[in-house]
Amino acid sequence: MAISLARAVPVWLLCGIAVACATVQTTAPGTVGVDRKQTVSPLVNRDALNKQAASQYRQVVNTAEQKKALNVDHVQTERVRRIAARLTPTVAAFRPDAVGWHWEVNVLTSKEVNAWCMPGGKIAVYSGLIDQLKITDDELAAVMGHEIAHALREHAWERASQAMNAQIGLTVIGIALGASGSTMDMAGMAYQAMFALPNSREQETEADRIGVELAARAGYDPRAAISLWDKMGRLAGNSQPQWLSTHPSQASRQKDLAVYSAKVMPLYEQATERR
Known part of the structure; x- marks a missing residue:
């Protein structure tokens, strides 16, 4: 049912969505060559989104402070x-x-x-990440570099735009087809399978690649991203298939990281020489 629905509406639906969108280049490609142009919606106010993110961050920090869960371990905090x-x-x-x-x-x-x-550089690291993985500095730099990359690429803005366009598109489908609730649910599932999840994996791959370059430029071994995912894999155990995940599979992720960590090794060597 989801397949036939997708075949019935994609041309006019996607064209209608595209009218409301613009392409942006949020970052330079760097050595890793992340140069994908991103599609964003003018219906999503970028500044308002960033202000909302800053407000949410303050709420998280304030709540943690009230619960005496903020920067409790001073050695750990200083390390991060x-x-x-x-x-x-x-x-x-x-x-x-x-x-x-x-x-x-x-x-x-x-x-x-x-x-x-x-967005804007507000970073949170959970103590469980450090303690359960027995994480090294190089591995922690890989994690933080990955998360910083999401902010640099403004993936939240892009995802909010996708969600806005999805909502508009599914509303149009409902009006045009007089769709029932169950049909709309299937339409939503079709959107998730065909658009939302693949786009999320693309963003994760971009963050991986930019993250290893940031780590290398900072003098942290970019190959630690591979050992990090070994640890994550052992901790997670069996995971769902890649095509139903917002993250790449561990095997494909590690293969990609091996390629791009090798690509930025000269940056790491230069950084360690300077230190």
Whole structure:
């Protein structure tokens, strides 16, 4: 049913969506050559989105502080901030303006294995990531570089645009076909399978590639991204198939990281010579 629906509407639906979109180039390609032009919607206010992200970050930090879960381990916090201090100047290779962002780095006490960077350079690293993976500095730089890359590429803006366009498109489908709730659910599933998930994997691959370059430029071994995913794989155990995931499979991810970490090794060697 989802396939026949997709065949019935793609031309006029996608053309209608495209009218509302523009292409942008958020970053320079760097040595890794991330040069994909991104599609964004003028219906998504970029500044408002960034302000909302900053507000959410403050809420997360304030809540953690109230629960006495903010920067509890001072040695751990200093370690994370030291790595961030080496990474953030390297963003100039992709976005000179990002050097001037109001960068902020905090460690949240949680068993969750996670880290993220909101638009504008607001970074959070969860203690579970450090403790459960027994993470090295090089591996932590790979994680943080990956998350910083999402912010540099403004993937949140791109995803918000995709969500806006999806909502508009599915509403048009519903009006045109007089669709029932179940039909609309199937349309949503078709969109997820054909557009949303592949785009998310593309963003993850971009963040991987930019992340290893940021790490290499900061003097961290980019090959640590591969060992990081060995650890992540052992921790996660069996995972869902790649085509149903917003992340690349571990095998394809590690293969790609091996190629691009080798590509930036000269940058790593130059950085270590300077230190």
